[in-house]
Amino acid sequence: MKDIILRKAQKEDVIEILNFVKKLALFEKAPHAVSATVEDYFENGFNENPLFFCNLIYYQKHLAGFSLWYYRFSTWKGKRLYLEDLYVNEEFRGLGLGKILLDECKEEAKRSKCTGMMWQVLDWNKPAIEFYKKYGASFDSEWINVNLQLK
Amino acid sequence: MKDIILRKAQKEDVIEILNFVKKLALFEKAPHAVSATVEDYFENGFNENPLFFCNLIYYQKHLAGFSLWYYRFSTWKGKRLYLEDLYVNEEFRGLGLGKILLDECKEEAKRSKCTGMMWQVLDWNKPAIEFYKKYGASFDSEWINVNLQLK
Numbered sequence: 001m002k003d004i005i006l007r008k009a010q011k012e013d014v015i016e017i018l019n020f021v022k023k024l025a026l027f028e029k030a031p032h033a034v035s036a037t038v039e040d041y042f043e044n045g046f047n048e049n050p051l052f053f054c055n056l057i058y059y060q061k062h063l064a065g066f067s068l069w070y071y072r073f074s075t076w077k078g079k080r081l082y083l084e085d086l087y088v089n090e091e092f093r094g095l096g097l098g099k100i101l102l103d104e105c106k107e108e109a110k111r112s113k114c115t116g117m118m119w120q121v122l123d124w125n126k127p128a129i130e131f132y133k134k135y136g137a138s139f140d141s142e143w144i145n146v147n148l149q150l151k
Numbered sequence: 152m153k154d155i156i157l158r159k160a161q162k163e164d165v166i167e168i169l170n171f172v173k174k175l176a177l178f179e180k181a182p183h184a185v186s187a188t189v190e191d192y193f194e195n196g197f198n199e200n201p202l203f204f205c206n207l208i209y210y211q212k213h214l215a216g217f218s219l220w221y222y223r224f225s226t227w228k229g230k231r232l233y234l235e236d237l238y239v240n241e242e243f244r245g246l247g248l249g250k251i252l253l254d255e256c257k258e259e260a261k262r263s264k265c266t267g268m269m270w271q272v273l274d275w276n277k278p279a280i281e282f283y284k285k286y287g288a289s290f291d292s293e294w295i296n297v298n299l300q301l302k
């Protein structure tokens with residue numbers, strides 16, 4: 001495992017993070033949905049009271065993937081870690097990097113006194129669903145996401 | 152409109168908030184899903200850096216409904232206000248209280264420099280879906296909620 005390094009992202013990493021986000025959006029068939037800018041990431045993630053957190057993972061010194069999360073309050077379940085994004089570049093898949101990123105989020109959720117974790121998966125993304133099942137996650141497809149754009 | 156009062160919830164209101172949450176969970180056919188305690192609400196919502204915010208609405212001095220929200224970071228859209236819950240007691244429906252609660256969240260989203268708002272709706276809750284359509288909201292049913300309980 002000495003070839004694998006996991007570290008917290010810094011302000012200097014925002015361009016790389018946004019590159020990952022765009023690759024993931026392309027995989028999720030929504031390449032044009034990304035309107036957030038480098039400034040949005042700077043302002044919201046890298047101040048005294050950050051709205052989100054991000055880990056980067058390296059394999060043999062190559063940047064290979066990332067996870068991005070924040071905290072939510074479920075009126076049903078209390079404090080939850082929400083995994084907004086998890087992505088590993090295609091050429092680094094099958095090496096267990098996704099598992100390392102997800103496991104680290106799970107530990108982070110425990111350290112920050114969350115009662116659990118949440119995330120979303122696309123209904124057609126069967127490999128991801130199978131991966132999450134191994135963690136004992138539960139799935140609920142009854143809810144529709146609603147979005148209201150304000151600017 | 153002088154019979155309607157909207158105010159920010161305080162720590163003293165937590166029991167009333169949790170009562171609303173349980174009523175809403177019952178309507179959503181998940182009465183046993185609420186495991187969050189009064190302490191979870193105290194600890195996370197009423198400190199120097201609250202994880203959520205809540206408005207209460209009164210009609211003719213009767214507590215009639217509530218909204219509960221927090222901020223999220225969408226890697227696609229930037230800072231978003233997330234409306235976790237919005238509820239009006241059955242006897243106070245049809246008076247426009249839900250609209251006042253939602254409009255206030257929209258103003259709050261603008262004041263806090265969000266690019267938009269998000270929430271979720273159950274796929275069978277047609278009256279709510281119709282109500283949200285009037286706001287010009289967009290709907291996406293392709294995503295599945297994933298939950299991992301940690302304690």
